[in-house]
Amino acid sequence: MFTRIDHVGIACRDLDATAEFYRTAFGFEVAHEEVNEEQGVREAMLRVNGTDDGGASYLQLLEPTREDSPVAKFLAKNGEGVHHVAFGTSDVAGAAGAIGGRGVRVLDAEPRHGTMDSLITFLHPKDCGGVLTELVQARGATGGDG
Numbered sequence: 001m002f003t004r005i006d007h008v009g010i011a012c013r014d015l016d017a018t019a020e021f022y023r024t025a026f027g028f029e030v031a032h033e034e035v036n037e038e039q040g041v042r043e044a045m046l047r048v049n050g051t052d053d054g055g056a057s058y059l060q061l062l063e064p065t066r067e068d069s070p071v072a073k074f075l076a077k078n079g080e081g082v083h084h085v086a087f088g089t090s091d092v093a094g095a096a097g098a099i100g101g102r103g104v105r106v107l108d109a110e111p112r113h114g115t116m117d118s119l120i121t122f123l124h125p126k127d128c129g130g131v132l133t134e135l136v137q138a139r140g141a142t143g144g145d146g
């Protein structure tokens with residue numbers, strides 16, 4: 001069902017400074033930047049490695065754009081750090097349906113718009129051992145049994 005870790009989401013207060021840290025300390029370059037108003041984030045994707053299934057693995061740096069957003073709430077409570085883990089699949093709706101059927105709360109009734117034209121949905125951290133978990137279908141990946 002899942003073919004890779006799509007990304008690890010990291011909450012930060014200053015996106016540019018954090019991206020610069022990852023560039024100088026690790027050599028990771030920003031592959032993509034985007035504002036997602038629905039999620040209340042400005043985000044940078046740092047590509048760590050590519051795979052041949054239409055997706056890749058990234059760090060996703062997240063800076064809140066408004067005080068009532070999930071990332072702003074998280075920063076106020078925990079400070080900067082790991083915010084969520086995202087798994088890649090070719091069928092996000094199918095994966096969410098299967099996991100929801102096992103009693104895990106799926107936070108989105110329908111998959112939403114994610115970075116780089118992906119489709120995303122979130123699972124409640126309290127049903128996932130304290131880890132906010134995101135499912136990602138990369139753009140171009142087709143629904144099916146992957």
Ligand code: CMX
Nearest residue numbers: 009039041070071073074083084107114122125130131132
């Ligand atoms: N990881 C682990 N636990 C988390 C968490 C996180 N990222 N965010 C919240 N929680 C915990 C809180 O600590 C709290 O636990 P306690 O009750 O033990 O104190 C509980 O979940 C409720 O948290 P809250 O601060 O009251 O926040 P809400 O219930 O309003 O929202 C959640 C929590 C997960 C439903 C909400 O953050 C959400 O819908 N997240 C999905 C969307 C998102 O995170 N978007 C930003 C990223 C966008 C992207 O990746 O593209």
Ligand code: CO
Nearest residue numbers: 009060086134
């Ligand atoms: Co994410």
